[in-house]
Amino acid sequence: MSTAAAGVAARVRPNPARLARRHGWTVGVYVLLLVLLLYWQTIPANWGSFDVQSLAIDALPLAFAAMAQSVVIISGGIDLSVGSLISLINVLSAKYMIDMSFRNALLFGLLLLVGSAAAGAFTGTLIVLSRVPDIVVTLAMLFVWAGLALEILQIPGGGAPQSYLQLGTGHWWSPWIPSGLMILLLAFAIFWLPLRWARPGLALYSVGSNRNAAYLSGVGVARTRIFAYALGGLFAGLAGLALSATSGIGDPNAGQYYTLNSVAAAVLGGVALVGGVGGLIGPIAAAFVVTLVKTILILKGVDQNWAQVIQGTLIIVVVMIGGLAIRQRART
Amino acid sequence: MSAGTPQVATPAARLRAAQRVLSDNPAIALTFVFVALFVVTDIVNRAQSGKAFLTPTQVSTTFLYAAPLALLAAGQTLVMLTGGVDLSVATTATTAAFVSSGTAHDHGTGYALLLALAFGFGIGLVNGIGVAIFRVNPLIMTLGISSVTLGALTIYSQTRFVALVPNIVNTLGSSRFFKYVPYDLLVWAPIAALIILGLRFSGFGRMIFAVGDNPVACRLAGVRVWQVLLLVYALCGAFSAVAGILLVGFNDAADLGIAAPFLLPSVAAVVIGGTSILGGSGGYGGTILGALILTVLDSLLTILNASQALKQILYGAIILALAWLYARTSSGD
Numbered sequence: 001m002s003t004a005a006a007g008v009a010a011r012v013r014p015n016p017a018r019l020a021r022r023h024g025w026t027v028g029v030y031v032l033l034l035v036l037l038l039y040w041q042t043i044p045a046n047w048g049s050f051d052v053q054s055l056a057i058d059a060l061p062l063a064f065a066a067m068a069q070s071v072v073i074i075s076g077g078i079d080l081s082v083g084s085l086i087s088l089i090n091v092l093s094a095k096y097m098i099d100m101s102f103r104n105a106l107l108f109g110l111l112l113l114v115g116s117a118a119a120g121a122f123t124g125t126l127i128v129l130s131r132v133p134d135i136v137v138t139l140a141m142l143f144v145w146a147g148l149a150l151e152i153l154q155i156p157g158g159g160a161p162q163s164y165l166q167l168g169t170g171h172w173w174s175p176w177i178p179s180g181l182m183i184l185l186l187a188f189a190i191f192w193l194p195l196r197w198a199r200p201g202l203a204l205y206s207v208g209s210n211r212n213a214a215y216l217s218g219v220g221v222a223r224t225r226i227f228a229y230a231l232g233g234l235f236a237g238l239a240g241l242a243l244s245a246t247s248g249i250g251d252p253n254a255g256q257y258y259t260l261n262s263v264a265a266a267v268l269g270g271v272a273l274v275g276g277v278g279g280l281i282g283p284i285a286a287a288f289v290v291t292l293v294k295t296i297l298i299l300k301g302v303d304q305n306w307a308q309v310i311q312g313t314l315i316i317v318v319v320m321i322g323g324l325a326i327r328q329r330a331r332t
Numbered sequence: 333m334s335a336g337t338p339q340v341a342t343p344a345a346r347l348r349a350a351q352r353v354l355s356d357n358p359a360i361a362l363t364f365v366f367v368a369l370f371v372v373t374d375i376v377n378r379a380q381s382g383k384a385f386l387t388p389t390q391v392s393t394t395f396l397y398a399a400p401l402a403l404l405a406a407g408q409t410l411v412m413l414t415g416g417v418d419l420s421v422a423t424t425a426t427t428a429a430f431v432s433s434g435t436a437h438d439h440g441t442g443y444a445l446l447l448a449l450a451f452g453f454g455i456g457l458v459n460g461i462g463v464a465i466f467r468v469n470p471l472i473m474t475l476g477i478s479s480v481t482l483g484a485l486t487i488y489s490q491t492r493f494v495a496l497v498p499n500i501v502n503t504l505g506s507s508r509f510f511k512y513v514p515y516d517l518l519v520w521a522p523i524a525a526l527i528i529l530g531l532r533f534s535g536f537g538r539m540i541f542a543v544g545d546n547p548v549a550c551r552l553a554g555v556r557v558w559q560v561l562l563l564v565y566a567l568c569g570a571f572s573a574v575a576g577i578l579l580v581g582f583n584d585a586a587d588l589g590i591a592a593p594f595l596l597p598s599v600a601a602v603v604i605g606g607t608s609i610l611g612g613s614g615g616y617g618g619t620i621l622g623a624l625i626l627t628v629l630d631s632l633l634t635i636l637n638a639s640q641a642l643k644q645i646l647y648g649a650i651i652l653a654l655a656w657l658y659a660r661t662s663s664g665d
Contacts, residue, residue, distance in 0.1 A: 080471070130656040135417070135471055136609050140652040143596050147644030154641075260475045273469055305490075308483035316476040320466040 025270035026282040033285045036292045043299045049175035056178035057169055057246045059291040061086065063184055064239035065258040066265035066283035067192070068232040073266050075228030076208040076275030077134040081123060082236050082262050084146035087255030089116050089240025091149045094158030094250025102163040109164075113237040119145070120233015124226035142259070149252040156251040160244055168245025180246065184284065187238055191231070192280050204228055209276025264315040265290050267322045290315070351661075358606035362621035369625060370394075373632040380635060388512050394627050396506070396514035400425075400582070402623035403520060403575035404594050405601040406527055407456075407568030409619045412602050413531075414544045414561060415611025416463060416470035418568050420478035421598055424455045425576030425591035427481055430488060432577050433497045433586045441498040449573050455481060456569020457562065464561035485588060497584055505581020516578050523571065527616045540564060544611025593640075596647050597626050603654050 040055075041047045065082055072079040089112050097105045127137045170179045195201040203224040206214040215221045239258065244250055267273060268290065269283030293314060297307040353360070374386040404421045411418045428448040436444035455477060462473035504515045531537035542550050543560050551557050575594075580586050604622035607614025626647075633643050 078469075078471075126652065130652075130659060132652070132655040132659050133609060136603075136655050137652060139417075139599070140648040140655070143644045143648035143651075147641045147646075147648065150641035150644065151639065260472070260479055263472055264476075273472075303487065305483045305486045309480050309487070312476055312480035312483060316462065316468070316473065316480070319468050319472055319476070320462060323467045323469075 026279070026285075029269055029282050029285045029289065033289050033292070036289060036296065040292055040296050040299070043296065049171075052176060053169070053171065053178050055288070055292065055295060056180045058295065059288045060168060060180040060184060060246055061239045061243040062258060062261055062265060062291055063284050063287040064187070064235050064242055065262040066269065066287040067188070067280050068235035068239060069262035070266040070269065070271045070278065070280055070283045071204070071235065072134075072228050072232040073263075073271050073273060074208045074275060074278060075204045075225055076211060077127065077225065077228065078138065078263070078273070079120075079123070079229065079232050079236075080135065080138040080259055081141035081145055082232065082239075083255035083257065083259035084142045084144075084149060085116060085119060085233065085236040085255070086240040086243060086258050087149040087252055088119075088145045088152070089237045090243045090254055091153040091158065091250035091252050093241055093244045094160060095153055096158075097161065097164065097244070098159040100161060102161050105161050105164045109241050112241065113234060116237030116240065117230045117234040120236065121226055121230035123233070124229030127229070128222045128225055146252070146255070149255070153250050153252050156249050156254075158244075158250040159248060165245055165248055168242055180242065183242075187235075188280060188284065191234065195231075196279070200224070200227060205276050207276075260312075260315065261290055264318060268315075268318050272322070358618050359621060362605065362618060362625065366621055366625050366628065369628045369632065373628055373635065376632060377635050385631070385635075390631075392508060392512040392514060394624060394631070396508070396516060396582075397630075398623045398627040399514065399516040399520040400575040400578045400591075401594055401597055401601060401627065402620055403523065403571050403578065404591070404598040405605075405619045405623050406523060406616060407571035408598045408602050409605070409607055409614065409616050410527070410540060410564045410571075411470070411568050412544075412599075412607050412609060413540050413611055413614060414564050415547070416561075416565075417599065417609075418456075418459065418474045418565065418572075419471060419595065420455065420459060420474040420481065421568065421572040421575075422591040422595040423478040423481040423485070424452050424569050424572040425579060425594070426485060426586070426588060427455065428452050428573035428576030429580035429583075429586040429590050430485060432501060433580050434488075436498045436501075437496040441500055444498065445501070445577060448577055449570055452569040452571075452573020452576070453566050454569070456566040456572070459569065460562035460565030463565060464558040482588070489586075489588060497580055497586075501577055501581040502584060503581070505578045506584075516581075519574060519578065523574070524616060524620060531615055536560070536563070541612055544608075544613075546612070596644070596651075597623075597630075600647050600651050601626055603651050603658075606658065608658065609655055 041051070044051055065086060068082050069079060072082075093109060093112055097108060100108060123138060123141050126132075126141075127134050130137065166179065167183065168180050171177055172179050172182050195204075203214070203219045204227070206217070206219050207221050207224045207228075211221055214224075240255075243254060247254070265286040266278070266283045267286075269278065269281075269286035271278030271283060290311070294307050294311050297310060298304065302310070370386060370391075374384060377383055377385040404425060407421055408418055428451060431451050432444045432448040434444075435447055439447075459470075459474050459477055462468040462477075463470045504519060506515075508514045531540065539550070539555055539560050542553075542555065543557055547557050550560075576591060579590050583590060601622035602614075602619050603609065604625060605614065605616075605618025605620070607618060630643070633646070638646075
């Protein structure tokens with residue numbers, strides 16, 4: 001009795017070392033983001049709400065893609081098909097929304113979200129049934145979705161009603177609050193927060209950290225993994241819709257950028273590739289960091305292609321350091 | 333069930349034995365698939381345009397087309413045997429294509445080819461450092477390197493326009509001797525022999541299998557796993573560079589998308605050839621047949637007027653189906 005009470009007391013009292021270990025990385029990412037933001041706002045001559053707006057527009061699809069990737073990685077998998085699923089949703093929405101009213105466009109978007117969650121669930125089911133490694137199945141699905149996207153729209157085109165575009169590029173209340181940012185926070189609050197501490201979320205983490213232990217404690221491993229991919233598909237669908245809302249067109253190759261960068265944002269955001277570690281708050285900030293690095297480079301007059309090279313190199317270095325960190329943790 | 337006991341084999345046992353032989357030697361089934369696919373293409377082509385496909389010229393063309401793919405898949409085979417995958421083979425080949433055609437005019441052909449090979453080896457080495465020393469997931473490492481290389485190549489292609497494909501590269505990539513033998517076989521065949529024999533008889537070859545099978549056991553047995561991985565990725569880069577040189581010889585000009593369509597087929601060829609995605613089992617013989625099968629399949633789809641999109645979907649589906657099939661046969665044992 002007394003030991004249980006002591007246990008509860010120990011849990012209530014915040015342990016600084018434990019807090020630092022658990023949230024240190026996330027806090028670090030936010031500090032990095034803050035530093036970059038402070039530096040960024042000194043570069044343009046008339047930095048203002050317009051710059052905030054364009055940063056939100058640039059980062060929104062990547063933030064959703066990072067969420068999609070993080071959910072899957074936390075469950076112990078990896079989803080290489082995120083980028084091409086984004087392309088598919090992007091071209092589907094841009095091709096058919098162009099002549100729709102705002103209400104129909106929203107309903108169609110909702111339908112696409114359900115469809116992309118189903119696509120994710122399909123990938124997850126294939127992985128569970130075939131017992132082929134996640135990487136191989138999602139690599140194959142990468143080409144299936146990309147092929148479908150190319151079949152639907154060969155060249156960039158399409159569009160969306162003006163009021164729908166406002167969802168991604170407009171602002172709420174004040175020009176300093178981009179609507180894209182609010183939608184991102186809303187999606188996070190609706191789709192992730194209720195799950196995070198409920199059964200499905202806990203199952204996600206347990207399957208990711210130790211599949212056998214999770215199975216032995218009665219977690220439906222197969223069901224949880226499929227659920228993770230479905231949730232990832234949902235976020236990828238949001239990324240695709242966000243891409244059409246922010247860019248105004250559909251592009252069958254637009255998603256390529258997100259395959260690697262979503263993984264990079266997840267790792268930079270504190271999601272360990274071994275699974276079971278991290279959350280979605282970190283990767284969202286990391287998506288802004290990754291975008292901001294490129295924005296700053298371009299503002300500094302660096303050529304677009306050089307910016308890609310530098311960004312790619314930075315991502316590799318980040319992942320390398322992440323790998324070293326895992327090794328250090330395993331050694332201690 | 334040992335080999336000596338079944339004197340009177342039941343049909344079921346005979347089927348199981350046949351399955352066993354096939355799963356031990358995928359080359360038999362693959363050769364059959366290759367020939368069958370050729371015949372089907374022949375029939376389709378006769379039906380569509382009234383011309384035969386099963387001719388010596390077409391067989392020779394198939395080998396000519398298959399060589400770059402088979403070389404890309406050669407490096408891919410070695411990497412996949414260690415349990416990794418290299419998604420930078422296409423951009424490495426493109427780099428070699430640009431380097432060999434861009435420097436030949438000023439510095440001579442030999443220098444250009446050596447430089448292209450060095451670039452391939454170097455890119456592979458960087459991949460290897462990331463995977464072997466920093467333990468980055470191979471997929472992410474190679475994808476990252478490929479995006480960096482592509483960015484650098486875009487800059488290079490915008491600043492330099494002088495490009496001249498050396499004659500010898502042109503000949504190697506697109507001509508034939510004795511009417512039917514493609515010159516690129518002169519490059520491909522020795523490399524293929526080297527890989528097949530090397531994997532079977534050299535210590536390094538056995539180590540590749542061992543590392544793919546169980547890296548921890550390897551480390552405990554005293555194998556320097558990181559050195560094996562480093563060399564494998566570097567070799568993969570070098571083979572990709574050779575493929576890039578052949579491709580630029582075939583196309584007569586380097587462009588940024590010259591090797592991109594071969595990325596997925598290079599993985600598909602390895603998977604079709606029976607090399608396990610998890611590493612540790614397989615070989616280059618199957619990959620060669622895989623590359624030949626994919627080349628004929630590509631001809632068939634072209635004859636049928638299939639779009640690039642449909643081809644992509646089909647390749648994805650093939651990889652998935654075969655990986656599933658191999659996963660089932662290996663877990664059934």
